[in-house]
Amino acid sequence: MSEAFRRGVWLLFAVWLTGCSSKSYVVLVDSPYGETRDVTVTTPTGTTQIDRTQQAVSLDKQAPGRTFTLPPKQILMDFTPALAAQPTLPVYYTLYFDGASNRLTNASQETLQRILATLRKRTPAAVSVIGHTDTLGSASINEKVGLQRAQLIARQLQARHLDLLELTVASHGEENLLIKTPPNTAELRNRRVEVIIR
Amino acid sequence: MKKNAWLFLCLSGLLAALPAHGASKPVGYVMTVQGNVTTTLKGTPTVIKVGTPVSVGTTFETGENGSFGITLEDGSVMSFGPQSTFTLEAFQFAPAKGALKLAASLKRGTLNYVAGTIARLKPEAVEILTPNGTIASRSAQFMAKIDHE
Numbered sequence: 001m002s003e004a005f006r007r008g009v010w011l012l013f014a015v016w017l018t019g020c021s022s023k024s025y026v027v028l029v030d031s032p033y034g035e036t037r038d039v040t041v042t043t044p045t046g047t048t049q050i051d052r053t054q055q056a057v058s059l060d061k062q063a064p065g066r067t068f069t070l071p072p073k074q075i076l077m078d079f080t081p082a083l084a085a086q087p088t089l090p091v092y093y094t095l096y097f098d099g100a101s102n103r104l105t106n107a108s109q110e111t112l113q114r115i116l117a118t119l120r121k122r123t124p125a126a127v128s129v130i131g132h133t134d135t136l137g138s139a140s141i142n143e144k145v146g147l148q149r150a151q152l153i154a155r156q157l158q159a160r161h162l163d164l165l166e167l168t169v170a171s172h173g174e175e176n177l178l179i180k181t182p183p184n185t186a187e188l189r190n191r192r193v194e195v196i197i198r
Numbered sequence: 199m200k201k202n203a204w205l206f207l208c209l210s211g212l213l214a215a216l217p218a219h220g221a222s223k224p225v226g227y228v229m230t231v232q233g234n235v236t237t238t239l240k241g242t243p244t245v246i247k248v249g250t251p252v253s254v255g256t257t258f259e260t261g262e263n264g265s266f267g268i269t270l271e272d273g274s275v276m277s278f279g280p281q282s283t284f285t286l287e288a289f290q291f292a293p294a295k296g297a298l299k300l301a302a303s304l305k306r307g308t309l310n311y312v313a314g315t316i317a318r319l320k321p322e323a324v325e326i327l328t329p330n331g332t333i334a335s336r337s338a339q340f341m342a343k344i345d346h347e
Binding site for chain 1: 224226227229230231232248249265266267268269271273275277278279280282293308309310312313314326328329330331332333334335336337338339340341342343344345
């Protein structure tokens with residue numbers, strides 16, 4: 001057993017002994033996936049909010065809601081198996097159409113190739129294809145147009161016989177605008193298909 | 199009276215059939231598994247594997263060396279360490295209709311949570327229930343540990 005390892009074990013033991021930390025808790029961590037804002041815990045006796053990394057709130061039966069700070073080593077020790085089991089995070093792509101046509105722009109044709117390349121490498125994978133329109137015309141027609149666009153892309157993915165857990169096709173019509181516009185406005189950037197690989 | 203009872207039975211059967219149908223629709227999948235992990239839907243435990251669907255009402259239990267990870271339809275990611283008990287209590291993801299909800303309970307064990315679209319659109323729609331408190335968050339990630347009591 002190397003000296004460094006032994007020292008590490010003792011350090012972990014010491015951390016464990018300092019045990020002012022709770023046995024049950026929620027902790028805020030520095031995340032590579034986005035902003036660290038806050039965590040709120042509601043217990044029968046009240047509400048506690050934390051907003052800094054390494055801060056934790058007790059979820060023990062005794063004194064739930066108490067806040068404390070956890071050393072990174074303790075966090076690592078408690079959560080290594082859970083962290084190791086974390087699935088690959090989803091990736092999001094957006095495809096655009098040439099004018100009012102159902103033909104993808106050149107850039108989006110390249111994006112489609114990247115989507116296919118990702119899917120060939122990634123197993124398991126579930127895919128959502130969601131069609132969107134601008135606000136020109138009626139909402140009900142736009143819902144159908146969005147679905148047609150999504151189906152167009154979905155068919156191209158299906159044609160590759162990829163091994164997917166699922167391929168869902170949906171339309172958000174004009175309800176999920178990328179660029180906010182008034183009703184009855186042509187906006188090319190809103191005519192799009194989102195592909196989410198989970 | 200008898201007729202009414204029959205009508206009631208038929209109606210309740212119909213109502214019971216609706217959520218049951220909803221519960222069978224997968225809202226996510228198991229993406230990683232290590233060791234022994236079982237799932238219980240309506241009382242029958244089954245060993246899970248990569249690709250096992252996750253639906254509302256499903257309970258997962260990990261053994262002494264078990265761990266697993268799931269990805270839900272909105273891109274939320276959750277992973278669990280050994281000796282965890284987790285149930286997906288509610289899930290709604292229909293942004294166009296304003297229907298957003300993600301409720302899950304962690305009875306024991308460890309949870310690593312990475313926010314998805316539901317949390318981005320409506321942070322208060324996400325709730326993790328634990329025996330002594332409910333967790334809500336506006337952060338991209340948090341972790342929770344529930345000791346065996």
